[in-house]
Amino acid sequence: MLVALATIGVLSLATVAAFFLLILWASSGGVEVATIKGGPGIGIVEIEGVITDSEPALKVIRDFRQREDVKAVVVRINSPGGAVGASQEIYSALKALDKKKPVVASMESVAASGGYYVAIGARKIVANPGTITGSIGVIMKVPNIGPLLEKLGVKTQVLKSGAYKDLGSMTRDMTQAEREVVEGVLKDVHQKFMKDVSQARSIPLDRLASLAQGQIFSGREAKEVGLVDELGNFDTAIEMAQRLSHLKGEPRLIYPEKGRLKVLRELLEEEAATTIKNIFERVATDYAS
Numbered sequence: 001m002l003v004a005l006a007t008i009g010v011l012s013l014a015t016v017a018a019f020f021l022l023i024l025w026a027s028s029g030g031v032e033v034a035t036i037k038g039g040p041g042i043g044i045v046e047i048e049g050v051i052t053d054s055e056p057a058l059k060v061i062r063d064f065r066q067r068e069d070v071k072a073v074v075v076r077i078n079s080p081g082g083a084v085g086a087s088q089e090i091y092s093a094l095k096a097l098d099k100k101k102p103v104v105a106s107m108e109s110v111a112a113s114g115g116y117y118v119a120i121g122a123r124k125i126v127a128n129p130g131t132i133t134g135s136i137g138v139i140m141k142v143p144n145i146g147p148l149l150e151k152l153g154v155k156t157q158v159l160k161s162g163a164y165k166d167l168g169s170m171t172r173d174m175t176q177a178e179r180e181v182v183e184g185v186l187k188d189v190h191q192k193f194m195k196d197v198s199q200a201r202s203i204p205l206d207r208l209a210s211l212a213q214g215q216i217f218s219g220r221e222a223k224e225v226g227l228v229d230e231l232g233n234f235d236t237a238i239e240m241a242q243r244l245s246h247l248k249g250e251p252r253l254i255y256p257e258k259g260r261l262k263v264l265r266e267l268l269e270e271e272a273a274t275t276i277k278n279i280f281e282r283v284a285t286d287y288a289s
Helices: 002-027 055-066 084-098 114-119 146-151 176-201 205-211 219-225 234-245 260-288
Strands: 041-048 070-079 103-112 124-127 132-134 216-218 252-254
Touching: 041 055, 041 234, 055 070, 055 084, 070 084, 070 114, 070 234, 084 103, 084 114, 084 176, 103 114, 103 234, 114 132, 114 176, 124 219, 124 234, 132 219, 176 205, 216 219
Parallel strands: 041 070, 041 252, 070 103, 103 124, 103 132
Antiparallel strands: 132 216
16 A cells, blocks of 8 residues: 555656646747748748737748848738737738848638738738638627626626726717717728738729728638739748749758747647547547447
């Protein structure tokens, strides 16, 4: 019994120590950096999912801007959009990078709203015929849970220093004055979005207005109205970047090296997904039998 308890204790301590070592190892490599191996090639910037934080993409863009072995950049976009400020920052960084080395945008399944905003920072845009893009517009949603709180007997009291300090409160409807303030901001942001698209795509503002009411387009439709340059896949974008940068031979693709924390997170997500899949398969098998 004593030997068994001692063994269990040692194993528990070893497990805890291994866990902390794993955390230290993962956190020490959390920043994404690019590797430097081989000759010149094309850098790949990936924009995946909802855009909430621009810094990871900006780090890669800054690194590719400085590296001599990166002769062109392809930004691979699969995003429905996201925060306006973050999208504008990535757009501006790509636009500045394109002045030094060619940038080509490659749209995957979705590159809409903020995802399209990012794309116009590139010199050329490639989309699949079935890519969902466009959605040039701005939206703000403010839920009102006031009636629900009243049913629960919950009341809120607001003390504020200015008439608009609690603008967007979730416990009441907006006043007409508040609505006008918000609509004014959204209109200003929308005008900036349209102006950037107009300049990047050489589409007059009066013609662009009909294309910028928040509607979406397929990649084929977007090409017809001038929102993208060419229909094709990722390889098409690589070939275009190769031509623009005058690279000879088979181009080397330069991806950012994933930080250890990101690798660990992806492994855990993959393991969790596999576990859930196995559980559902087991349940389905049990019920089927």
